[in-house]
Amino acid sequence: MKRVTLAQVAEAAGVSVMTASYTYNRPARVSDDARARVLAAADRLGYAGPDPSARSLRRGSTRTLGVVLGEHLTYAFDDPQAVRFLAGIADVCAGAGYGMTILPITGADDDVPRVRAAAVDGFIVWTTADDDPVLAAVRSTKRPAVVHGGPAVAGLGLVSIDNRAAARAIGAVAFAGARRPAVVSFPLSRERISTVVRGPDPAPVLFPVTRERLEGYRDAADDLGLAWTDVTVAVCSRNDGAEAARLAAALFDATDPPDAVAAMGDLLAAGVLDAARAAGRAVPSQVAVTGWDDAAVAADLGLTTVAQSLRDQGAACARAALGATPARSAGPPAAPWSIVRRGSTR
Amino acid sequence: MKRVTLAQVAEAAGVSVMTASYTYNRPARVSDDARARVLAAADRLGYAGPDPSARSLRRGSTRTLGVVLGEHLTYAFDDPQAVRFLAGIADVCAGAGYGMTILPITGADDDVPRVRAAAVDGFIVWTTADDDPVLAAVRSTKRPAVVHGGPAVAGLGLVSIDNRAAARAIGAVAFAGARRPAVVSFPLSRERISTVVRGPDPAPVLFPVTRERLEGYRDAADDLGLAWTDVTVAVCSRNDGAEAARLAAALFDATDPPDAVAAMGDLLAAGVLDAARAAGRAVPSQVAVTGWDDAAVAADLGLTTVAQSLRDQGAACARAALGATPARSAGPPAAPWSIVRRGSTR
DNA sequence: CTGTTAGCGCGTTCAA
DNA sequence: TTGAACGCGCTAACAG
Numbered sequence: 001m002k003r004v005t006l007a008q009v010a011e012a013a014g015v016s017v018m019t020a021s022y023t024y025n026r027p028a029r030v031s032d033d034a035r036a037r038v039l040a041a042a043d044r045l046g047y048a049g050p051d052p053s054a055r056s057l058r059r060g061s062t063r064t065l066g067v068v069l070g071e072h073l074t075y076a077f078d079d080p081q082a083v084r085f086l087a088g089i090a091d092v093c094a095g096a097g098y099g100m101t102i103l104p105i106t107g108a109d110d111d112v113p114r115v116r117a118a119a120v121d122g123f124i125v126w127t128t129a130d131d132d133p134v135l136a137a138v139r140s141t142k143r144p145a146v147v148h149g150g151p152a153v154a155g156l157g158l159v160s161i162d163n164r165a166a167a168r169a170i171g172a173v174a175f176a177g178a179r180r181p182a183v184v185s186f187p188l189s190r191e192r193i194s195t196v197v198r199g200p201d202p203a204p205v206l207f208p209v210t211r212e213r214l215e216g217y218r219d220a221a222d223d224l225g226l227a228w229t230d231v232t233v234a235v236c237s238r239n240d241g242a243e244a245a246r247l248a249a250a251l252f253d254a255t256d257p258p259d260a261v262a263a264m265g266d267l268l269a270a271g272v273l274d275a276a277r278a279a280g281r282a283v284p285s286q287v288a289v290t291g292w293d294d295a296a297v298a299a300d301l302g303l304t305t306v307a308q309s310l311r312d313q314g315a316a317c318a319r320a321a322l323g324a325t326p327a328r329s330a331g332p333p334a335a336p337w338s339i340v341r342r343g344s345t346r
Numbered sequence: 347m348k349r350v351t352l353a354q355v356a357e358a359a360g361v362s363v364m365t366a367s368y369t370y371n372r373p374a375r376v377s378d379d380a381r382a383r384v385l386a387a388a389d390r391l392g393y394a395g396p397d398p399s400a401r402s403l404r405r406g407s408t409r410t411l412g413v414v415l416g417e418h419l420t421y422a423f424d425d426p427q428a429v430r431f432l433a434g435i436a437d438v439c440a441g442a443g444y445g446m447t448i449l450p451i452t453g454a455d456d457d458v459p460r461v462r463a464a465a466v467d468g469f470i471v472w473t474t475a476d477d478d479p480v481l482a483a484v485r486s487t488k489r490p491a492v493v494h495g496g497p498a499v500a501g502l503g504l505v506s507i508d509n510r511a512a513a514r515a516i517g518a519v520a521f522a523g524a525r526r527p528a529v530v531s532f533p534l535s536r537e538r539i540s541t542v543v544r545g546p547d548p549a550p551v552l553f554p555v556t557r558e559r560l561e562g563y564r565d566a567a568d569d570l571g572l573a574w575t576d577v578t579v580a581v582c583s584r585n586d587g588a589e590a591a592r593l594a595a596a597l598f599d600a601t602d603p604p605d606a607v608a609a610m611g612d613l614l615a616a617g618v619l620d621a622a623r624a625a626g627r628a629v630p631s632q633v634a635v636t637g638w639d640d641a642a643v644a645a646d647l648g649l650t651t652v653a654q655s656l657r658d659q660g661a662a663c664a665r666a667a668l669g670a671t672p673a674r675s676a677g678p679p680a681a682p683w684s685i686v687r688r689g690s691t692r
Numbered sequence: 693c694t695g696t697t698a699g700c701g702c703g704t705t706c707a708a
Numbered sequence: 709t710t711g712a713a714c715g716c717g718c719t720a721a722c723a724g
Contacts (some may be wrong), residue, residue, distance in 0.1 A: 005701060016711045021703060031709065046485045052465035053408060054701035056399035057716055062465060064447065077433050083423040090450045097456060099464055101410065101447045104440045118445055119398035119408060119465055140394045351717060362695045367719060377693060400717035403700050 004047040004265040013041035018155055024050055053264050056119065064099040065089070065321050066120035068138065070128040075288035076104075079239055081310045082126065088314025089124060096322055105134055107198075108320050112137040122321035124148065124314075125156070129190060129206040146317045150208030157320045161207055161246050161312050161337040166306050167216020168223070171262055173304055174290040182232040182251055183217050184268045185245050186210045196247065199229035213292075220262075230263065232258060236268060244271030245278075252279035252287075259287050266291035266298040266305055273301055273344070288345040303344035308335065350393040357552070359387035370396055370518040402465065411435070411667050412466035414484065416474040422450075425585055427611075427639050427656045428472065431494065434660025435470060442668055451480055458483040468667035470494065470660075471502070475536060475552040492663045496554030503666045505659050507683040509555055512652045513562020514569070517608055519650055519691050520636040521570050524606035528578040528597055529563050530590050530614045532556045535559035538583040542593065545575035559610055559638075566608075566617075572657035578604060582614060590617030591624075598625035605633050612644040612651055619647055634691040656680065 010020035022030045023038040026320050030038075036270065041047075056062045067089060069076040076082045082186065086100075093100045101120055103216050105111045105128075115123075115137045123138045127149025138145045139155050146157035175181040188205045202214035218228045234247040251258055252275055263269035269291030273283060281287050294307035313335050361380050365628050368376045369384040375519055376384075387393075402408045413435060415422040422428045439446045451457045451474075461469075461483045469484045473495030481499050484491045493505035521527040533539065534551045548560035564574045580593040590609065597604055598621055603656035609615035615637030619629060637644050640653035659681050 002700095006703095007701080017701095018703075018712085019710060022710090025703075029709075034710085046486075046488070048488065049459075049462045050703090051403075051701055052463050053399055053402035054716095055463070055698090055703080056465060057397075057403045057718085058702045058704080060399075060716075062399060063463070064465070066445075077423075077429040084428065084450075087423050090448060094450045094452050094460075097460060099412075099447050099449060099460070099630045101445045102436065103445060106440050110443060113395075114440075114443060114445070116395045117398050117401070117409070119402060119410065140392075142392070142394060349717095352719095353717080363717095364696080364719075365694060367693085371719075375693070380694080396719090397717055400700090401719080403702090403716090404718045404720080406700070 004010055004042075004127050004281060006044045006047070006050060009038060009042045009047045011047055012045055013037040021050070042213070053119075062099075062119045063097060064101050064119050064120045065093055065318060066101045066103050066115070066118045066123045068103045068105060068115060068123060068125040068128075068134055070105045070126055070132065070134075076126065076237065078194050080295055082269075084310040085126070085314035085317075088309075088311035088316075089318040090314075091311075092315045092318035092322070096318075098322065105132075110194070116141060124317045124321050125162075125206070127209050130208060131206060144321050144323060146320045148313060148317055150210075150212070157317075159317045159320065159335060160209075161308050161313075161335045163212035164216040164219065166236075166337045166339075167213040167262075167306075168219040169216075169339050170290050170292070171217045171340065172223060172302070173339060174288055175220055175226060175260050176288075177346055178224075178226070178258075178288065180230070180232075180258045181221060181226055181260040182234065182258035183214070184233045184248065184261060184263035184272060185214065185233050186239065187237055188235055192248070194235060194237040194243065196234045196250070197318025198233070199231050200233055210264070217262055218312040239265050239267055241267045241271035241274070244268040245274045246271075248272040248275035249278060252276065253279055257287075258282070260289075261287060262290045264292050266293050266295040266303060269303050269305070269344075270297050270301055273303070283344055284346045289344060294340050298340070298342070304342045304345040305340050306337055307340045308337040349468070350388075350391045352393070353394060354542060355384060355388045355391055358391060359383040366457070367396070389483070391628060392624050399465075408445075408465045409443060410447050410466045411439055411664060412447045412449050412461070412464045412469045414449045414451060414461060414469060414471040414474075414480055416451045416478065418470055419641055421584065422472065426613075426641055430656040431472070431660035434655075434657035434662075435664045436660075437657075438661045438664035438668070442664075444668070451478075462487060468492075469661045470667050473506075473553070473555050476554060477552060482690045490667050490669060492666045494659060494663055498554075504661075505666065505681060505682045506555075506664045507654050507659075509558035510562040510565065512654075512683045512685075513559040513608075514561075514565040515685050516638070516650070516652050517563045517566025517637050518569060519685060519687065520608040520634055521566055521572060521606050522569075522634075522636065523606075523692055526576070526578075526604045527567060527572055527606040527608070528580065528604035529560070530594065530607060530609035530618060531560065531579050531581045532585065532610050533583055534581055534596055540583040540589065540593070542546075542578060542580045542596070544579070545573070545577050546579055556610065556639075585611050585613055587613045587617035587620070590614040591620045592617075594618040594621035598622065598627055603627070603633075606635075607633060608636045608675050610638050612639050612641040612649060615649055615651070616643050616647055619649070621688075629690055630692045636691060640686050644686070650688045650691040651685055653686045654683040 010017045122144035125147045205211040291303045291305035298305045356363045385682035471493045476497045551557040637649045637651040644651045
């Protein structure tokens with residue numbers, strides 16, 4: 001009773017192998033009698049159904065999608081938006097009878113081989129840096145693949161909102177009437193350095209989502225006649241409210257405290273609100289604050305923010321990756337977003 | 347250039363198939379010259395490495411672990427503890443060069459076939475109901491499998507803290523000096539009904555973790571000479587602070603408001619604290635409150651709670667599932683837990 | 693260090 | 709409706 005094969009079941013049932021196979025794959029094509037005999041024999045022998053690997057090899061499909069999550073998985077799972085995104089993928093996968101394999105990227109040398117060796121029909125890549133070697137590895141498999149957020153890679157699909165346009169729009173609301181705007185940003189480099197700079201050049205930023213949002217905020221400043229070089233950008237090492245609160249407290253403590261703060265995430269914005277309260281600065285009269293994502297916390301805090309559905313985007317990625325052809329068809333329509341105005345802005 | 351096989355690469359490189367195979371699997375066993383020729387040919391033909399399915403079939407292992415997540419995946423991902431658990435699994439998987447396949451249970455009929463058809467070497471099952479049919483499906487595959495939290499199933503491993511003992515211990519702290527203790531519980535049935543009852547019999551509760559915690563709280567009440575039948579149990583439909591706050595508000599509004607509340611999760615306890623504040627009841631002097639898990643929120647709020655590491659437990663599950671033999675060896679040592687006393691109790 | 697042989701377990705193909 | 713043969717792409721085992 002070590003390893004039972006379909007052939008053994010068929011023999012025990014007194015039918016051919018194919019009848020046994022049909023019993024599992026096309027039950028309707030087998031007589032009731034034969035099916036019953038096969039199932040009885042399987043039960044008797046402890047046969048748990050066709051071997052998944054053999055089946056995958058034979059039919060040329062694993063019925064599984066791979067999700068590449070960059071850097072530390074803990075961070076990915078700690079990000080509520082990433083979690084929503086995964087749930088969207090899972091919905092589509094479950095609906096299609098597909099599994100979902102998480103491929104954590106550790107930064108070690110074995111990332112690329114692990115991705116290449118993944119038994120999946122297609123890939124979904126959570127947003128990563130422009131020069132991430134995993135992107136090339138995914139492309140080299142020639143299987144359908146979709147990148148979320150960016151970077152855009154030839155041959156791979158892309159599902160994303162227009163981050164630059166959205167940042168420009170939310171920046172317009174955040175910075176309206178302001179004289180000393182500030183930005184709270186995600187990391188500018190893989191080193192995740194926490195720092196405060198003025199009007200950084202977005203171009204060298206390797207994370208496309210962060211780069212495009214910076215560009216959009218800069219557009220917004222330009223639109224309002226504000227000099228980007230005067231805009232303070234507080235860079236957080238992580239999407240973490242406590243760190244944003246610390247950095248924001250320093251900003252409010254300076255001689256020229258900001259009167260408008262646009263944050264790249266709702267959690268960061270929540271930290272800014274904390275710091276504003278602690279510094280005794282009224283929102284929005286003395287300082288306007290905006291977030292990003294329209295998470296639950298945004299509604300709780302009355303935060304003006306950018307709404308987007310990571311869940312829908314996850315689902316869109318999964319559908320594209322399930323499609324036979326690489327989702328390059330017709331250029332992916334950008335995902336929807338909108339500005340939600342609440343009390344944290346003027 | 348549709349589908350390139352190892353044999354084609356070998357031919358193009360002018361070597362045998364095995365030399366090509368070794369190039370990928372045992373590079374050291376191939377001469378530099380041969381290896382270079384193989385890799386050059388692979389590059390030329392656009393060969394992305396050995397086919398994962400064929401490799402799995404041949405060597406009898408998929409190098410992937412399956413994680414069965416019950417009910418709605420959104421709930422699972424929304425639960426910070428579940429997320430930590432997954433991160434612990436991912437760590438071990440990545441370290442062992444394994445992938446990690448999420449198997450969402452939807453409640454539909456295809457759950458069992460999907461689990462059976464999963465191409466994985468072993469299973470980790472997130473705590474579920476005693477009568478969950480997926481448990482039998484997992485066991486029938488005869489692959490190593492570990493259940494987290496419970497139920498205990500013959501032939502499957504179990505990784506869990508002793509929930510009853512922990513509940514008894516935290517209940518002793520929560521209920522000390524109290525006259526009208528209360529409990530805020532997870533759902534008692536799969537229907538997830540939100541309700542308030544008195545001293546419910548734990549026995550028929552199908553979720554083992556919830557059942558054992560109820561038993562432990564009852565033990566604690568017994569130890570203190572308090573009648574379990576007088577203990578109010580507010581049952582939340584989800585692990586959600588807002589719902590706990592609503593139920594707790596009703597309790598505080600009653601003629602015999604509780605002077606001690608033991609909650610099965612820190613988020614629930616946070617909701618209770620909110621409700622206590624709103625009702626003008628001082629913590630801990632008028633009402634003691636305890637949580638469970640020692641999440642970040644517990645430290646923030648000064649909550650006395652049960653500390654356990656879901657991350658470590660996830661890692662332990664993964665290691666057990668990676669072990670060749672079903673983790674029944676020697677009876678799994680229970681995972682560690684401890685009581686963390688903070689200001690929310692007397 | 694390299695090559696030959698022999699399947700892993702299943703499902704598509706074609707015939708009965 | 710059922711059966712027989714074949715091979716999916718790869719690698720363990722064993723020569724040479």
